[in-house]
Amino acid sequence: MSRLLVLLFLALSMGLAHGADVRGEEVTYTDNGTTLKGYLAYDASASGPRPGVLVIHEWWGHNEHARNQARRLAELGYTALAVDMYGDGQVADHPQDAGKFAGAIRQNRELMMKRFTAAENFLRSQTQADAEKVAAIGYCFGGSVVLEMARSGADLLGVASFHGALATQNPAQSGEVKSRVLVLHGNEDPMVPAEQVEGFKKEMDAAGVSYHFVGYDGATHSFTNPAADEAAKKFGMPVGYNAEADQKSWGELERFLAETFGN
Template sequence: MNILTNRIEYAAGDANHQGYLAYGNENSEARPGILIVHEWWGLNEYIVRRTHMLAELGYVALALDMYGDGRIATAPDQAGELMSGVLSDMAAGTEALRAGYDLLLDQVGVDRTRSGAIGYCFGGAMVLHMARIGLPLSAVASFHGALGSFHSADPGSIQAKILVCHGADDSMVSLDELDGFKQEMDTAQADYEVLLLDGAKHGFTNPQADVNAEKYGIDLGYQQAADEKSWAAMQTLFNEVF
């Protein structure tokens, strides 16, 4: 399959953002569009690879730039600062997510009635927020994502079917937090599934996690089995809703 790619500049409020688009050119029919939201590192090569993987599955895939101007962190302190900048102003963060969603729907080849979103770590929190605020996504998948809420969803207001892929040995997002998330989703009457992955740490989908763990002393870890199982669960979810 020939994958076409493009860097797309877009605006959200007063900020400029640089997204990354990927899609296959083998099919002229409208197809589902999928948003990807990055880890705290930013829209780096790992997220570009995931965008290509989604395009290879037949989707139009758009990776968002939540930090603006294509900024990418190279160290944890920088990543934390960039992430905190978004989390401390979720009104602007929500505007950036909505801008990305609108940008996806405007792409040639996207079926506007079929869309989804996936996110990693920080990005997992962002796509869950999109679901909580009731964006008309068909499905949302979070991979080792933060689970805290910035919005209390009214019962029945969550339109997306939700998949949360969580490492059982994730020391950054505890099992108590996972239980709290489940209670929240039950109260909101959401359609959700939790995939708990034995032995998996935070960052289990990213092969760079082991390097970062050793380099920076962070409790991260890549696990191939968890990576493959969670990706397969995402595909099953998309096959169900699309």
Template sequence: MKPLLLLLTLMTFAVQAGLITEERRYEVNGKTYRGYLALDDAAPAPLPGVLVVHEWWGHNDYVRERARMLAELGYAAFAIDMYGDGKTATHPDQAGAFAKASLASLPEAEQRFNAALALLAADSRVDGSRLAAIGYCYGGGVALHMARAGAQLQAVASFHGSLAPKADPLPAHSPVAIAVFNGAADPLVPAEQVTAFREEMMNANADHLLVNYEGALHAFTNPDADRTAAEFGLPLAYNQAADRDSWQRLQTFLKEKLEPENESAQ
């Protein structure tokens, strides 16, 4: 069943010269979701599009900042809402409940993701044939699941996200290129999961990149991780070196997979 998508409102405001953001409220099967589009209005259109999936905390300032960072690189970046009405959590118990509820029905979770992807692809400023998705923590697991589920994407990247399949593993000869940036010391992604992911990618003959950052813990890209770890006793830590390196590698990855000149050279 295809998701019922209805665009409700569109609000635009300038952030800096060339860079604009648009908050979009839309409906999927009668429920309201809040997305956040960022792009450089001075960049030559149509732009490649990138969905950005939030951490288990929900659609907060962090995921919007990542969308703006992608916009500065020349992408139309859409920070999506997997929980509904843009809600966010302030406590790990609440975040865990939100995340669990959002994935209780994988078909419904896929509808929410695909609705946001369709909204991005339909934008006149976006090239719907050049689409990617990236995600952080919870969002990384969602992005990987959508690659496994056959979403219409050219590339997917996960930052400190779960690597275990939520349903079927990646099918053989999947056209989606996959990049994973993982903390080697992350107890939430044990070594056995990393090994199983490598085997899954090899069995599928997948175009993939796996980078394990020695000593990096969960949420290594988020500067607020240390504060959150201290407040709630969680195994999190910001790692500036891993954050910078993974972001640089993401730029190379997206350029290789989404730039038209690279496609024509193959």
């Protein structure tokens, strides 16, 4: 089926022609005593549970970018949870703080998996979500998180990484990855150089993973976030928004989720 037909079928099957009534709710859940503050977005006009999608934030923390993406997914008919990986909804305003927050999770894989699983269990328990159909997407730091979860054999139908790191100390093993994998990458991203890309592809091929990799010329790190240009100017970071790559990568995600959930 062509991409156009897949997206058309998705829209019709989810009733988008009649308009979605998107709601967003502040939610809390816990991981071993740590309070986590998420954001649940769903279409209140929908009848019955819908496939669920976890949205993992950039290294800045659970901010408006993650919530915006959750709302966009709800407009497509999914039930989306913008996840809090740091605890207490912490958000960094400076790269040094963001690096500390992200590093504490990246360097503790057990903690990463617990924080992710707490969010996954919460989403599966919601009446608006189909507990049997769950996927995850992530941005930058979040992209690396969802890929690690796939490598770990998490029971997810699919994961999608937007401008996320691809290197790992725990490479995928043959037969262990249950998720379909989508990687959306900026070809000019200095934080994820070509050798890391090639290493990732070799890893996926060796493990027999069903994956699709798309690179966008002219796009650098954080190409989906309009706030990236401000961060680049303020902190001299090699990041930047790219409207074309943002639009095209979202289209790839729509197709990927439609195919993953069998819509």
